[in-house]
Amino acid sequence: MKRKMKTLVSTLALAIAASIAQAPPANAFILGGIVYDPTNYAQNLLTAARTLEMINNQIKQLTNEAAMIANQAKELTQLPYSAKAALKARLVEIDKLIQTANGLAYDVATIDAAFKTLFPQDYSAFSNLAMGAAANAHWKEASRALNDALVIQAKVTETIALDVSTLEEIVTESETAIGGLQVEQAGNQLLALQTKQSMQTAQLLAVQYRAEALDRARQLQTEERARIHRGRFLGDGSAYTPS
Template identity: 45%
Template sequence: MKTRVLSVSLAAVLAGSLLVVQPATAFTVIDPTNLIQNTLTAIRTLEQINNQVRQLQNEAQMLINQARNLAGLDYNVVNRLRSTLATTERLIAEAQGLAYDVAHMDQEFARLYPHEYAASVSGDRMAQDARERWRHTLDGLHTAMRVQAQVSQNLSEDESVLADLVAQSQSAGGALQAMQATNQLLALQAKQAIQAQQLQLTQDRAASLELARQAAATERAREVRRRFLGEGTPYTPQPVRFYGN
């Protein structure tokens, strides 16, 4: 309003000065009302242009913000997670003893851990089976300890991945980058859960092999005892008199 009043006053002064300094021969009639109206129109037009410029600036900033929110995160740790997870999977694949394959494991288990030994099975065969069972138990414990050692080594890599993802999340420029960083943090958590399941699997396998070995050893001892005693009447001790005493 102050600007408009000042503009109107300047226009009035300008119109008056023109009337004063103009010689009679070059006298031009100026309508002060029309001049003031034109000046006000120019001021309004300038304000409209300024408003349009501000609107365009706001729209440009909005587009910039949208582009920032849609910008992808140029950082991916999935391959690192897969690499560390593959190490424990390789150890499980290299496991000796009873296979993790269900069909093959059933056959081996039925042979080495019978509910009872048939009479046709020789003592040598039972001794060989006992030694093989002991070796399977030892292999199961070895596999569990190898997986434990590998998981311990993977923890340092997981800590590095976690630190990198937190840094990426904190420095994310938009919503999409923050979301992608969060998704990778969830992938790290899922990887650790799978790794924990693998470790639990090998530990439970080792414990199951030992329990099965003990059960088979009990059955073998029962069969050996049965064969020693025979099928007839067991021996009954009788007193013996020596030298006629």
């Protein structure tokens, strides 16, 4: 900007000097030892005025360009607040609780074999003692699953209060945003918070449905063992003959 100003001022000076250096025309006269030409003087004033106007226009243009650059800088200013780390930490806490939960694993690779081992479909070869042990194992597994669900529910409840605080911080930052980038980043963080809560809800539902599924499996196994116990108790009907 300073370079452009210097160039414009130099142009004005050269224009005025050139006009003064011109030879006096025929209608010029000497006044107090100085050659004075009214026509040339008027032309010089007009040239100087036009040059000055051009400089003023250039100054206005440079001022507008500077303001535009300043506005662009504001538009590209990043939001000084980020909820990414906090949201990620809360999801990691819940994930760790799930991964360290007691009982059947949550991964697809092992759940099928583990379930078949714990809940066999046929108890005909089991002794009464073995079926009693199986019933006790089923009760423990269902109890663990219920405990896991309660723990996850408690953790989710804890994070709700933290999410409320995070929401307030994001909204405050969005209200004081100075540019489009900050507004967009604040909106992205609100979406991240919403996504985190959706993932958290999915985790909670997975644990809860798991507990319900194991309890239902336990009930079905109880019914099957009861059927076998009843059949063994009644036998084939030849143990008692009425007289």
